[in-house]
Amino acid sequence: MALLLTCLHTTRLIEERAVVPLPFLTAAALAVHLAYCPLCKRYAVQSSLIAQMALFAAQRTLGSALVLPPAARRRIQQRLHAAGAPPAPDAEKDAPTV
């Protein structure tokens, strides 16, 4: 591993080090590059922020006002019933009006 890394190599290693420990010399080369390259330093911070944003997206609770649309509910109920599930207690209420 050369002590001087390119930005391409550095940004790739930034992704890897978040998951796997880097070999000592590679980690040292990465630290050296980050010490003198403000662009890659900025990338490292922003890459971590993106990972945190994605995690927040997974854990956030969508508002309870967001409900399964009635048409989809009816369709799913019909499919379940056709597959052998007993009818839901309020299936008649949800039944399409014709």
Next chain:
Amino acid sequence: MAQLPIPTSTTSAPDPAQWLPRYGDELYRFALSRVSDAETAEELVQLTLLKALEALPNFRGEASERTWLFLILRRNVIDHYRRQARHPTVSLDAVTPDGPTEATFFDDTGYWRKTQYPEAWQRADAALDADDTQRALGRCQERLPKQHAAVFALRFVEEMSADEICQELNLSSANYWVIVHRAKLALRRCLEKHGFGRAARA
């Protein structure tokens, strides 16, 4: 692994007649937090309940009915990403050729192209879970090549390990890292262009 919604109640014997009234909305919201469109989320809920019905004889009551349904839904979400990652013209072990590559961001010597210099983010201190932040990330994820979007979601949303993702998508470790790197480069750039960078603020 990504956390599932915290159970609010436990049930004893599963009651398929109650699944939709009791859990339909919650399952839908969970699916919608993972996929970009309502139609796909509806399909995932339907598939989950049908699979649960099929698997009902094997339900041992080790988890609550609700937890069990969410586990089936999460498996369906992962399968959805796997289908998404399948490219019609290349094998799964090949990195999708469309979308930006390293050459988009770095010059021949491996250093940042001037036009691609990362800018300071003006909204770096903004709430990470703010609606507009989440919308921006969602829009940028949709712009990724399908295979990259799938790998990104499995890694950073579903929090699967690299080994698990390689196994699910039949990727080599080397290709996995190429995809993660390209996805992050593209997302970073996209967020910068759409609200986070200095230029977007000007």
